[in-house]
Amino acid sequence: MSKVFISCALPYANGPCHLGHLRSTYIPADIYARYKRMHGEDVLFVCATDEHGTPIAVRAEDEGISPKEIVDKYHLMIKHDLESCAISFDYFSRTTDPIHYKIAQNFFLKLYEKGYIYESEIKQPYCVECKRFLPDRYVEGKCPQCGGEDARGDHCESCGRHLDPIQLLEPTCLICKSTPEVRESKHYFFKLSHFQVDLKNWIENNQDLPPNVRNYALQWLMEGLKDWILTRDMEWGIPVPLKEGEGKIIYVWGEAFLGYISSAAQWSREKNLPWQEYWNDKTIHFIGKDIIYHHAIFWPALLMAYGCKLPSNIIAGEYLSLEGQKMSTSKNWVIWTSKFLQYFDADSLRYYLTVNAPLNRDTDFSWDDFQRRINDELADVLGNFLHRTFSFTDRFFDGLVPNPSSFDEYDQKLIGRIKNAPDLVSEYIEQFKFREGLVEIIKLAKFGNKYFNDKEPWNTVKTNKEKAATCIYLCNQIAKTLAVLLQPYIPVKAREIMKILDLEGEKISWQNANEFVPPNHEIGKAKPLFSKIDDDVIKKQKEMLYKNLEGESKTKNIISIDDFAKVDLRIGKVIGAESVKGSDNLLKLIVDIQDKKIQIVAGIARKYSPQEIITQKVVVLVNLKPAKLFGIKSEGMILATEETMSILTSKDASIGERIK
16 A cells, blocks of 8 residues: 655744645645545545744744733634644644654754854844844844845845845844844854755656746746855754754754654654654655745755655645735734634635636635635536435435336446546646635536436326436436535545445445445435535625725825825836846836836736736836846836736826826
8 A cells, every 4th residue: 555745834933824825735735635544545644833943933923922822812712713624633742742853853953963064153133222233034124135124134025035134124123123243153053055956856857746846946047046144043943962053043044944853753652653654655744835945945855954755746826815905814814713613614615716727826715706606616506406406316216216117328427527536636636736626526516416307207207207217317427426525625524425325334435436326225315515606795895894994094104295295107108128037026027107117126027927028108207217127227117006016007198198
């Protein structure tokens, strides 16, 4: 029996789960784990809460409580959220567990002894007021690459660039708001650059890696890898296991990955089974798009240094927006899992987040679309077919699967669909195309509805009961196949279907999904499985969501008419456009404003491709002080909306025309 190790990116223990987490990571991983178990493979499915790092430490300081109090609270909330969505982990741990500390420190020591971790003096922000060195996220300022405000010491949200805290312009201490000094401090570095060639070979030769993971990782490799600082001057975290490293902790990205292994190790301790057999056979990581770099470059390099087998695949789910806008927890423009489950069942959420778009593409959660899909697909297609089949079996055949007579050509076509369905859906799931697999299942239910209508058993049961019996016999076979194939996707409802079919106690596997229920098998009475969602319910949900934005000032930094008079806005035409290497957000544009052509670096790449923006008329701020973004000179600014990045344009205005 083959074994498979499946892990999910560790949820960060400073807040509960929202729908974006579920869509990108936890639901896809659970579908795969459930399918693999049904396929007869031995699965170890693990996860843990990630409980160290500066965001938790900062929050604890702000609230005047200990970091442990914060992570204890959110570990329980996250665990409950995931259990409520039927995520079937074999073990769910936490990175504050003593076993995790031991594994992480031993891992650090092994790399240090092998020469892959070394000491080096670095320049680091030091807050005189707080009397301490400042870890990266304790420093805020302007991004040196794009000029973005509120950049953190490790990352710029505007351009996505990884930063060093001493690179920030106009830096301030996050706690006391004073300007830090730059002092020298000794830290430990991991020789990431040593693995440049090995990583490139691994990524290029691993044909299983999906394009979004491979392409993103190769972009970073083309720029050349730099060694990673592996320690921080903090108290909250796993202490560096060296006498000379006293007072320092292992950087969260140097130990959080090991949560996969420490969680598996705890499972091993309880089950008395070796987790290593699963890891060495086949390992799949399910993550979100935002941590591809860490999992496709940093983590494999750490494993290479230690001497471990590398993961077989890394599946990265793309982003989920909300009602056409970027999800934002700070603005409460988000749907929390626990809140959603107060009004709707988990299977409806699992269904919608899976069927809405392929995992490798950004998608949007819309309340109206959620209602439409649940009503049209789950209730009207799947639910309607099952209810008709079970009701008819109960009413006209005493609740027994009837004996069929001879099969006509239409019956044979239906039998072929049933027989082929498991292999067809399996092929999609094996390729991590979960949406396509689910669509095929719903197609089978649609075909069942059409077959039922075309055969008209409500008429033939009066005139030719043998013909009606054949129809209902085959419809029960479809119901059984649907119940089995739906188990990875909507497990609670699938079990309810199996219960009505009185197959709940049977050993059900993927391979026998198309095996027929024998004639005279007794089934239970029909009951409504999928309820329609009323318009008033959706209206209430939208009102609650949009109410979150009330009270937020839409106008920032009021200016005078004299200030506005200094602004030179003109109509320009985009005559050149290309992507900026290393950034998912930026496009380099050449814009004609009649009297000259200017170069602009614009953060609109998530909304527009170079082909879509070319020849567009746009509104341009032309008297902006030139700046460098990603090392590229930018001489102006394209006007676009803040949330959706939709460009402002004017079809009738002339190129170069000034806006007043």
